[in-house]
Amino acid sequence: xxxxxxxSTPLPHAAKEVSGAVVRFVGDSGDGMQVxxxxxxxxAALAGNDLATFPDFPAEIRAPAGTTYGVSGFQINFASRDxxxxxxxxxxxxxxxxxxxxxxxxxxxxGGLVIVNSGAFTATNLKKAGYEKNPLEDGSLDGFNVFxxxxxxxxxxxxxxxxxxxxxxxxxxxxxxxxxMFWIYDRDLASTIKWVEAKFGKRQELVDAxxxxxxxxxxxxETAEIxxxxxxxxxxxxxxxxxxxxxxxxxxxxxxxxxAQLAExxxxxxxxxxxxxxxxxxxxxxFKHFGVTTIQAExxxxxxxxxxxxxxxxxxxxxxxxxxxIALKGEAIGLAVSTELPxxxxxxxxxxxxxxxxxxxxQADLFQAVYGRNGEAPVCVLAASTPGDCFYMAIEAVRLxxxxxxxVMLLTDGYLANGAEPWRIPDIADLPKIDVTFRTDPEGFHxxxxxxxxxxxxxxxxxxxxxMHRIGGIEKSFKSGHISYDxxxxxxxxxxxxxxxxxxxxxxxxxxxxxxxxxxxxxVLGWGSTYGAIREAVQRARERGLSVSHAHLKYINPFPKNxxxxxxxxxxxxxxxxxxxxxxxxxxxxxxVPAESYPKIQGQPFKIDEVEERIRLVMES
Amino acid sequence: xxxxxxxxxxxxxxxxxxxxxxxxxxxGDYSILANVQRxxxxxxxxxxxxxxxxxxxxxxxxxxxxxxxxxxxxxxxxPAVAMGIKAANPxxxxxxxxxxxxxxxxxxxxxxxxxxxxxxxxxxxxNNRIYGLTKGQYSPTSEFGKITKSSPTGSVDFPVxxxxxxxxxxxxxxxxxxxxxxxxLTEMLRRTAAHKGASFLEIYQNCNVFNxxxxxxxxxxxxxxxxxxxxxxxxxxxxxxDNTRGLRIDSRTLSLEAVTLGENGxxxxxxxxxxxxxxxxxxxxxxxPFPDFPVALGVLYAVDKPTYDGTLTAQRDASLKKNGxxxxxxxLHSGNTWQVS
Numbered sequence: 001x002x003x004x005x006x007x008s009t010p011l012p013h014a015a016k017e018v019s020g021a022v023v024r025f026v027g028d029s030g031d032g033m034q035v036x037x038x039x040x041x042x043x044a045a046l047a048g049n050d051l052a053t054f055p056d057f058p059a060e061i062r063a064p065a066g067t068t069y070g071v072s073g074f075q076i077n078f079a080s081r082d083x084x085x086x087x088x089x090x091x092x093x094x095x096x097x098x099x100x101x102x103x104x105x106x107x108x109x110x111g112g113l114v115i116v117n118s119g120a121f122t123a124t125n126l127k128k129a130g131y132e133k134n135p136l137e138d139g140s141l142d143g144f145n146v147f148x149x150x151x152x153x154x155x156x157x158x159x160x161x162x163x164x165x166x167x168x169x170x171x172x173x174x175x176x177x178x179x180x181m182f183w184i185y186d187r188d189l190a191s192t193i194k195w196v197e198a199k200f201g202k203r204q205e206l207v208d209a210x211x212x213x214x215x216x217x218x219x220x221x222e223t224a225e226i227x228x229x230x231x232x233x234x235x236x237x238x239x240x241x242x243x244x245x246x247x248x249x250x251x252x253x254x255x256x257x258x259x260a261q262l263a264e265x266x267x268x269x270x271x272x273x274x275x276x277x278x279x280x281x282x283x284x285x286x287f288k289h290f291g292v293t294t295i296q297a298e299x300x301x302x303x304x305x306x307x308x309x310x311x312x313x314x315x316x317x318x319x320x321x322x323x324x325x326i327a328l329k330g331e332a333i334g335l336a337v338s339t340e341l342p343x344x345x346x347x348x349x350x351x352x353x354x355x356x357x358x359x360x361x362x363q364a365d366l367f368q369a370v371y372g373r374n375g376e377a378p379v380c381v382l383a384a385s386t387p388g389d390c391f392y393m394a395i396e397a398v399r400l401x402x403x404x405x406x407x408v409m410l411l412t413d414g415y416l417a418n419g420a421e422p423w424r425i426p427d428i429a430d431l432p433k434i435d436v437t438f439r440t441d442p443e444g445f446h447x448x449x450x451x452x453x454x455x456x457x458x459x460x461x462x463x464x465x466x467x468m469h470r471i472g473g474i475e476k477s478f479k480s481g482h483i484s485y486d487x488x489x490x491x492x493x494x495x496x497x498x499x500x501x502x503x504x505x506x507x508x509x510x511x512x513x514x515x516x517x518x519x520x521x522x523x524v525l526g527w528g529s530t531y532g533a534i535r536e537a538v539q540r541a542r543e544r545g546l547s548v549s550h551a552h553l554k555y556i557n558p559f560p561k562n563x564x565x566x567x568x569x570x571x572x573x574x575x576x577x578x579x580x581x582x583x584x585x586x587x588x589x590x591x592x593v594p595a596e597s598y599p600k601i602q603g604q605p606f607k608i609d610e611v612e613e614r615i616r617l618v619m620e621s
Numbered sequence: 622x623x624x625x626x627x628x629x630x631x632x633x634x635x636x637x638x639x640x641x642x643x644x645x646x647x648x649g650d651y652s653i654l655a656n657v658q659r660x661x662x663x664x665x666x667x668x669x670x671x672x673x674x675x676x677x678x679x680x681x682x683x684x685x686x687x688x689x690x691x692x693x694x695x696x697x698x699x700p701a702v703a704m705g706i707k708a709a710n711p712x713x714x715x716x717x718x719x720x721x722x723x724x725x726x727x728x729x730x731x732x733x734x735x736x737x738x739x740x741x742x743x744x745x746x747x748n749n750r751i752y753g754l755t756k757g758q759y760s761p762t763s764e765f766g767k768i769t770k771s772s773p774t775g776s777v778d779f780p781v782x783x784x785x786x787x788x789x790x791x792x793x794x795x796x797x798x799x800x801x802x803x804x805x806l807t808e809m810l811r812r813t814a815a816h817k818g819a820s821f822l823e824i825y826q827n828c829n830v831f832n833x834x835x836x837x838x839x840x841x842x843x844x845x846x847x848x849x850x851x852x853x854x855x856x857x858x859x860x861x862x863d864n865t866r867g868l869r870i871d872s873r874t875l876s877l878e879a880v881t882l883g884e885n886g887x888x889x890x891x892x893x894x895x896x897x898x899x900x901x902x903x904x905x906x907x908x909x910p911f912p913d914f915p916v917a918l919g920v921l922y923a924v925d926k927p928t929y930d931g932t933l934t935a936q937r938d939a940s941l942k943k944n945g946x947x948x949x950x951x952x953l954h955s956g957n958t959w960q961v962s
Contacts, residue, residue: 042957191957244958254952261949268709270701288940290947293708293933298734302701305694305731309674309705312692313713317705335695425953462690462706462713465669470638470685472693482640483685 015186015232020049020079022087023181026104027096027117028065029058029072032174036094037074039178039195043187044078045245045422048235051078052532053245053420054086054605057359066120066128068099080234084386084532086419088607092184094177096120096151098129105141113145113229115180117173119152147226151176151217158216159209168206172213179217186232189214239424246423248387248416249276252320252346253283255394257290260316263398263434266291268310269318270303272325275358276414277348280320300325304332304345311341312471314438314461316398320346323365324355330373333407337377337497339471340448340457342401342408344394345379349413351603360603361414363528364579369409370557370586376494378501380404381557383411385531388423390416393554399434400504405456411556413578415529415605442466448481454507455500502558511560515539516549519569522619525595527553527583530576530606537611541619548615553583559590567593574598574618576611631662638688649800649826650679653747654686656803657716660810664714672715674703676723679754680747680826683718697728700735703742704929711930714814717744721762722752725781729761736790738929739818746783746823747800751832769831784907787821788900788922794820795903795922799840800827805851805918812920818928839916852906852919857892860915867892868914877905879914897923 023040027033034055044051056073063070077087092113095101097120108114121134135141136148155173156166164172175196182189193211200206221227246254260267271281271294285294293315297303304319311317319329326347336343349365351357369381380400384393390412401408439445439458447469448457460467469481477484478492514531515538526534531552538550551566553559567573567587573595575584581597588595598614600606636658644650661671671689675681677696684691690713694702703717717735724732724746735742751769752758758771762783766775787795794816798809806824813820825836839848850860850868858868865882869891880887896902903922909915 045957046959048959048961238961240962242954242958242960244954244956257947257952258949261947266709268705270705287947287952288937289944290949290952291937293937295704295708295933297701298730301698302704302731302734305698305701306705306708309692309702309707310709311705312702313672313706313709315709331695332698339692425958428950428953461710462672463669463710465667468668468689468691470640470687470691470693472684472691473695474693 015230018231018233019081020077020083020233021091021185021231022075022077022089023092023094024073024075024090024104024107025094025177026071026073026100027174028100029060029063029070030065031072031096032171033072033074033096036174036178037076039192040181041076041245041420042191042195043182044076044185044233045243046191047187047233049078049080049233050083050236050238051076051422052083052086053077054415055418057418066097066099066125068103068129071100071103073100073104078233080236082236083421084536085605085608088609094181096173096177098125098131098135101135102129102131108144110143111145113147114141115147115149115177117151117177118148119150121148145229147224149220149224154216154220155213159212162205162209162212164205164209169209172209175210175213176217179214179219180221180226182214183218183221184226184229184231186230189218238422241424243422243424245420246388246391247418247420248384248390248412249279249348249418250283251387251390251423252384252394252412252417253280255391256284256318256344256398257287257292258391258428258431259395259398259434260291262395262431263316263402263436265436266293266315267318268307268315269294269320270297270305270307270310271295271320272297272300272303274300274322274325276350276417277320277322277325277346279417280346280348300328301332304329304343308332308336308341308343311336311343312339312461314459314463316342316344316402318344318346320348322348322350322358323352323368326365326368327372333379334373334375334377335473336407337373337379338473338475340405340497342405342459344397344401344408344410346397346410346412348417349411357603359414361529361605362578362601362603363411363413363530364582364601365411366527366556366577366579366582366586369411376498378498378557380406380408380501380504381411382408383528383554383556384416385528385552385554387416387419387421389554391423395431395434399432400507402434402436403456403507404454404500404504405459406501411528413529419529438464439467440464446481447471448476448478450496453503455496455503505558505561508555508558508560510562511551511553511566513566514550514552516542517547518549520549521547521571522549522615523567523570523573524548524550524611524615525553525567525573525575525583525587526550527556527577530578533606533608533611534576536608537615540608540612541615546615546619548619556583564591567591567595572596572618574615576600576606576614578605631668633658633662635668636661636688638686640685642686643682644679645830647829648679649749649828650683650747652800652803653745653806653824653826654683656806657810658687660807660814663811664814666714670713672706672713673718674699674706674715675718676728677754678720678723678752679828680718680720681723697723697726698731699723700728700731700740700742700744704735704738704740707740707742707930708933711741711934715742717742719744719746721746721748721750721760721783725761725783725786733786733790736787736792736819736821739793739926741817741928741930742819743813744819744821745813746821747826748783748823749826749828749832750780750835751828753828753831757831782908783823784821784921785904787823788904788907792821792922793818793924793926794920795823795907796821796920797823797825797907797918799825799836799918801840802845809919812923816923818926838912848912848915849918850915852895852917852921854895854897854920854923856895857889858895859889859892869893877909877914897921
C-alpha cells in the first residue's frame with residue numbers, strides 16, 4: 001500500500017475548509033454505488049453546496065460480479081461556488097473492487113485520494129479485472145494517496161450484533177463507505193439514517209445493520225490515519241428559494257405534467273421502452289390523478305401514432321424515445337406535419353448509429369430532428385441545456401405545439417437524462433398559462449382555416465357538433481381543406497407549413513450571451529447538454545484574459561431572430577458538439593459564417609478542460 | 622355501443638359526405654359503403670361522435686365518404702391512431718377501416734395488439750386478396766402460387782386467414798361477411814357495432830380490376846347456399862338449399878365433417894350447435910378448407926371482456942379517488958427539499 005501523505009498537515013480532526021471537490025464512487029453493479037452516490041448528494045445539498053451529479057451505469061443488467069463491464073459509477077461535483085458540470089477529474093475515487101479501480105484510476109487527479117476495499121482484492125477479482133499483480137502492492141498507485149481498507153471485514157464486524165447472514169451483512173459495506181465519506185467531508189448522518197429507516201422500515205434488522213455500518217465507517221475516520229483528510233465545504237451563495245435535487249428525466253416528466261395543467265388538457269403519452277428514455281414513461285405512469293394517461297405501445301410507431309390520435313381527439317399527445325425509436329417515428333411525424341396537429345416528440349439522445357451506445361450520451365440526432373423526414377416537413381426543434389431546464393423546455397414544447405398546431409421535437413440526451421442538479425422549485429403561479437381553444441363555430445368552418453398571425457389551423461375535435469370533417473396525409477386544398485393534387489396549391493401548402501414554423505421565431509426569447517461581452521474575438525456557441533462545460537470553460541478562459549463569450553441555443557428550429565446579428569459581432573465562432581459537426585453545418589449554411597467545429601463523439605460529455613484547451617488553441621491560431 | 626343518446630332521426634343521406642366516391646366502377650367497396658351508410662342511422666350515435674379511421678389502400682379512402690369525423694392516416698398504423706383517439710375520448714365511437722395489405726402486412730403488428738388489448742373499436746377489414754391501390758401485387762391473403770405483376774411465376778407465400786388471425790390474437794368478436802350480400806352484411810355490421818370491445822369483421826370484397834372473381838366460387842348467388850354456411854349462435858350448423866347439409870364433429874380426430882342429413886343415417890341430432898363463445902369451434906369454422914367445406918360466414922366468436930379504454934378510465938378514476946386531484950405544488954416539493962434564504 002502506498003504511504004498516505006496528505007498535502008498539508010492540519011491537526012487531526014480539524015476540518016480544513018476547501019471550495020469544493022469531485023468524488024467518484026465506483027463498484028460492482030451489486031455494490032450499491034448509485035444509492036451511495038445519491039445519499040452523498042442529498043447530504044451535500046442539505047449542507048447548502050451547489051452540485052451536479054452523473055451516474056455511469058453498465059449496459060448489462062446483471063453483469064458477472066467483479067468484471068470490468070459490470071462496473072457502476074456515480075460522480076458528484078459539489079462546491080461553495082456555482083457548479084455547472086459533474087466535474088472533469090475526481091479528487092477522490094472510492095473503488096470497491098479491482099475492476100472498479102482499473103477502469104477509473106486513469107481519471108483521478110494526480111495526488112488524489114483513493115479509497116479501496118482491499119477485502120475485494122482477491123486473486124480471483126484481480127484476475128477478472130486483468131491485473132497480473134496486486135496494484136495495492138506493486139507501486140503502480142504511487143503518486144496517489146491510497147487508503148486500502150478491508151471494508152468488507154470492517155462491515156461484518158460492525159453489523160455482527162444484528163444477526164444478519166454473512167451475505168446480507170456484507171451488502172451493508174456501501175453504507176460503511178458512505179459513513180467514512182461523510183466523515184471526510186464533515187457531513188451530517190441524519191438524512192441518510194432517515195432514508196434507511198424509510199427504505200427498510202419493515203425489516204428492523206436491516207435498518208440496524210445499515211445504520212451500524214454507516215456509523216462504523218464514520219467512526220473509522222476519526223481513528224484512522226485518514227483523519228488528516230477532513231474537509232469542510234461551505235454553503236454556496238445561491239438565489240433564495242426552496243430547492244430540491246432533480247434529474248433530467250424526472251424534470252422532463254414533471255414539466256409535461258405541469259404543461260398539461262397549464263393547458264387544462266389531459267396528457268396522453270405513447271412510449272415504447274428504450275434506454276435512456278424509459279424512466280420518463282415510468283415516472284409519468286404514476287400520475288393518472290393528474291389526468292395523465294400512459295400507454296406502453298407495441299412499438300415506436302404505434303407509440304407516436306396513438307399520441308397523434310390523442311391530439312386529434314383534443315388531448316396533448318406526447319411520445320418519448322431515443323434515436324433508434326425516433327427513426328421509426330419519422331413517417332408519423334410527417335403525418336402530424338401534414339394534418340397540422342400538435343404533438344410533442346422527445347428524443348433523449350444516445351450514442352448511434354443503430355443500437356450504438358445505448359447507455360452513453362451523444363448529440364448526433366440533430367440532423368435527424370431538423371431534416372429527418374420525407375418531403376418538406378418542418379418541425380419546431382428545441383433543446384434543453386441542463387437537467388432542471390428539461391422541466392421548462394417540456395412546458396415550452398407543449399405551448400408551441402398547441403399554439404402553432406405543429407409537431408415539436410425536444411432534444412435532450414443521456415447526460416441530461418441521468419444527470420442531476422439542485423433546482424430552485426418554481427412558483428406554479430409564475431408558470432405561463434397555455435391557451436388552448438377548440439373551434440366550435442360551424443359558420444364558415446373548414447379544417448384548414450388559419451390564424452392570420454400564427455398560421456395555425458383551427459383545432460376542431462371529434463365530438464363537436466356540425467364540425468364533422470376528414471383529415472389525412474394527402475395534400476389538402478389551402479382554400480377548403482379537401483384533398484387537392486393541384487400543383488400550385490401544393491407549393492402554397494409547403495410554403496405555408498414552413499412559414500408557420502418560421503413564425504415561431506417571433507414567439508421565443510432572443511439569444512442571450514451567457515458569459516462575456518456582446519462582441520469580441522471568439523463566441524463559443526453550444527446547444528443542449530454541453531451548457532455546463534462550455535460555460536465554465538469560457539469563464540476560466542476569461543479569467544486568463546481571453547476575449548471569449550458563450551451563447552447557448554435552446555431553440556434550433558427556428559433559431560432565435562437575433563442569432564445572425566450575434567454571430568456577426570464576433571470575429572470567430574467555435575461550436576463544440578457531441579457529434580461530428582452538425583449544428584456547425586446548419587449555422588454555416590444559414591448565416592454564411594465560417595463557424596469552426598469542435599466535435600467530440602466518445603459517448604462522454606465534454607470536460608471543462610477540453611473546451612478550455614480548445615478555446616486557447618483557437619485563439620492562438 | 623356506448624352512446625345511446627336520443628338523436629334526431631337521421632337517414633342514410635345524412636352520412637354521405639360531399640366528396641365524390643373515387644373507387645373503380647364495379648368495386649365491392651361501393652356496396653360496403655352503402656350498407657354502412659344504411660346501418661348508421663339505426664345505431665343512434667350522433668354523427669359528431671363517430672370517427673372513421675383508416676390507413677392506406679383502396680379501403681382506406683372510406684372515411685372521406687362518410688359525413689362523420691374521419692382520419693386517413695398512414696399505411697398500417699390506423700389501429701394505433703384509433704387507440705389514441707379512444708384513450709383520449711372513450712365516448713367516441715370509432716370505426717376502423719382497413720384492408721388485407723394495410724391490416725395484415727404492413728400493419729399486422731398493430732392489428733394484433735389492438736385486438737388482444739380489446740380496444741373498443743369496430744374494425745372492418747376488406748379482404749380482396751390483392752394490392753389494389755399499387756396496381757395489383759399479391760397480398761398476404763393471396764393464395765399460394767398467385768400470379769401477379771410482382772409474382773410472374775407465382776407467389777411463394779402461404780396466405781394468412783384474417784379471421785383465424787383475429788381469433789389467434791384473442792379478439793373478443795370475430796365475424797365474416799361478403800360485400801354483395803346486403804342482408805347478411807348489414808346484420809353483421811349491426812352485430813359489430815353492438816359488441817363492446819375490439820369487434821373484427823372480415824368482409825370478402827371483390828376487386829374487379831386486379832383480382833376479379835376471387836370469391837365467385839361461393840359468392841355467386843347460385844353457389845351461395847351450398848358453398849357457404851351462415852353460422853348462428855345456438856343454432857345447428859346446417860347449410861345448403863333446404864338446410865340438408867351440416868357439420869358434425871369426428872370426436873376421434875377432433876375434426877369437422879361435412880355431412881348430408883339422411884345419408885348414411887345422419888340425423889340432425891349429430892349436427893353441431895354453433896356456440897359463439899367457443900374459441901376452438903370458432904377457429905375450426907374460420908379455417909375450413911374450401912371447397913371440401915363451405916365458407917363460414919356470420920359471427921364466429923363473441924365474448925364479453927373488459928375493454929382497454931374502459932380499464933384505462935377505471936384506473937384513472939381509482940387513482941383520483943385514492944390520491945385526489947393531482948397537486949403540482951405538492952409534487953414539486955415531494956422528497957428532500959431545502960431552503961435558501
